Amino acid sequence: MLDSRQVTLSYDRKIQKTPTLQHGSLMQQQQKFAGTAPAPDLAGGSPEDVIDRIETTIVDVPLRRTHFHSSGTHGSQSYVVVQLFTKGGAVGLGEGVTPGGRAFWGGESVESIKATIDHYLAPALKGCSVFAHERLLKLMDRAAARSNFAKAAVDIALHDVVSRLLDTPLAAFYGGKVRDSIPVLWPLATGDYDRDVDDALEQLSTRRHRYFKMKIGQGDPEADVKAVSRAIRAIHAQFPEACITLDFNQAWDEQTAARWLPALQEAGAALIEQPVPAWNAAGMARLASRLDIPVMADEGLWDLHDAYDYFTRGATDVFCVKVAKGGGIRRAYKAAAVAEAAGIPLCGGMALESSIGTAASLQLFGALPNLTWGSETIGPRLIADDLATEPIRYREYEVLIPDGPGIGAELDTDKFKHYRRA
Numbered sequence: 401m402l403d404s405r406q407v408t409l410s411y412d413r414k415i416q417k418t419p420t421l422q423h424g425s426l427m428q429q430q431q432k433f434a435g436t437a438p439a440p441d442l443a444g445g446s447p448e449d450v451i452d453r454i455e456t457t458i459v460d461v462p463l464r465r466t467h468f469h470s471s472g473t474h475g476s477q478s479y480v481v482v483q484l485f486t487k488g489g490a491v492g493l494g495e496g497v498t499p500g501g502r503a504f505w506g507g508e509s510v511e512s513i514k515a516t517i518d519h520y521l522a523p524a525l526k527g528c529s530v531f532a533h534e535r536l537l538k539l540m541d542r543a544a545a546r547s548n549f550a551k552a553a554v555d556i557a558l559h560d561v562v563s564r565l566l567d568t569p570l571a572a573f574y575g576g577k578v579r580d581s582i583p584v585l586w587p588l589a590t591g592d593y594d595r596d597v598d599d600a601l602e603q604l605s606t607r608r609h610r611y612f613k614m615k616i617g618q619g620d621p622e623a624d625v626k627a628v629s630r631a632i633r634a635i636h637a638q639f640p641e642a643c644i645t646l647d648f649n650q651a652w653d654e655q656t657a658a659r660w661l662p663a664l665q666e667a668g669a670a671l672i673e674q675p676v677p678a679w680n681a682a683g684m685a686r687l688a689s690r691l692d693i694p695v696m697a698d699e700g701l702w703d704l705h706d707a708y709d710y711f712t713r714g715a716t717d718v719f720c721v722k723v724a725k726g727g728g729i730r731r732a733y734k735a736a737a738v739a740e741a742a743g744i745p746l747c748g749g750m751a752l753e754s755s756i757g758t759a760a761s762l763q764l765f766g767a768l769p770n771l772t773w774g775s776e777t778i779g780p781r782l783i784a785d786d787l788a789t790e791p792i793r794y795r796e797y798e799v800l801i802p803d804g805p806g807i808g809a810e811l812d813t814d815k816f817k818h819y820r821r822a
């Protein structure tokens with residue numbers, strides 16, 4: 401019987417002897433000898449189901465109130481509306497989004513998303529079957545490195561058109577809904593902690609929200625900690641059931657975080673999000689081991705590969721799965737599966753999507769069994785107007801998952817024309 405060392409050695413020898421590694425893949429070899437190009441891969445669909453064109457349009461929608469956090473402030477939200485047309489005339493709807501539509505959060509903006517799709521992603525996908533999803537993702541990777549937000553916008557449109565062609569809700573692709581609604585958090589991000597307390601008490605007394613995310617880190621750390629601790633205690637004094645998480649958006653260094661996070665835990669914070677810069681995964685792991693409450697990565701954890709790395713390092717206790725940041729629904733699902741394997745619970749994240757992007761995210765979040773930290777999908781409540789004919793609905797602390805077909809949202813063409821950038 402072979403032991404594991406022998407298996408490894410014999411496997412290594414096999415790889416060294418494999419000549420095709422030096423001369424291209426087996427498929428390339430076969431094509432070379434056959435002397436013909438491969439037939440178009442329709443992936444089980446018909447010639448009608450190939451991509452004819454992808455159109456992108458930037459829209460600018462006002463917010464109900466200015467949104468503050470330590471790395472940026474914005475009073476409107478911009479989107480890239482993506483419309484993917486097949487040769488047969490089917491249309492898939494997608495949405496490109498970053499916080500504020502600007503580049504401060506992750507390096508992409510609505511302008512760069514539109515340019516990446518128009519110049520690189522759309523030409524790469526033209527003529528390919530919408531049913532060849534994995535192949536299309538690879539083609540997008542070859543056309544543009546990183547660019548997760550741009551790829552996500554196209555990925556949503558692909559999911560939408562395929563699920564419409566099959567006349568099914570998108571959630572069915574990922575096992576179907578395991579819930580009809582998800583607890584949804586309200587961001588306490590007025591830029592003033594006293595106003596945040598009033599906002600939270602209003603949300604609690606009207607039974608709209610009891611799960612909150614407070615943005616912290618813009619000011620002096622000691623003053624911030626005192627003010628935020630006071631705010632948490634003031635909310636808990638009236639509503640002990642309130643769950644208050646704190647998002648630092650990378651504002652502190654590790655020493656500052658190690659000095660002050662225990663005080664915030666003591667004050668009743670439920671979770672600490674991205675206290676240190678995105679690059680400091682080791683620091684996240686050290687902070688997570690010092691605290692009893694969970695520490696959650698955001699800016700430092702983008703896709704399924706980061707997820708695997710963070711989980712094995714112990715650098716995040718909760719995984720905030722985000723469709724836009726994660727490069728689309730399919731890759732967000734894969735990252736969520738990595739989290740499930742690691743026993744890491746999920747939170748359904750957002751990038752201030754309209755009802756179009758929110759519907760797409762909710763189709764996925766509704767199908768994830770380990771989504772026990774609720775959802776942040778509050779974009780439709782923060783924008784002053786919406787792009788969908790039927791905006792996402794909310795009901796007593798929760799957001800309702802729309803039915804299909806597709807992502808479960810339709811573009812309101814009047815609003816689209818009104819808000820499109822000239």
Ligand SMILES: [Mg+2]
Nearest residue numbers: 647673674698
């Ligand atoms: Mg965050």
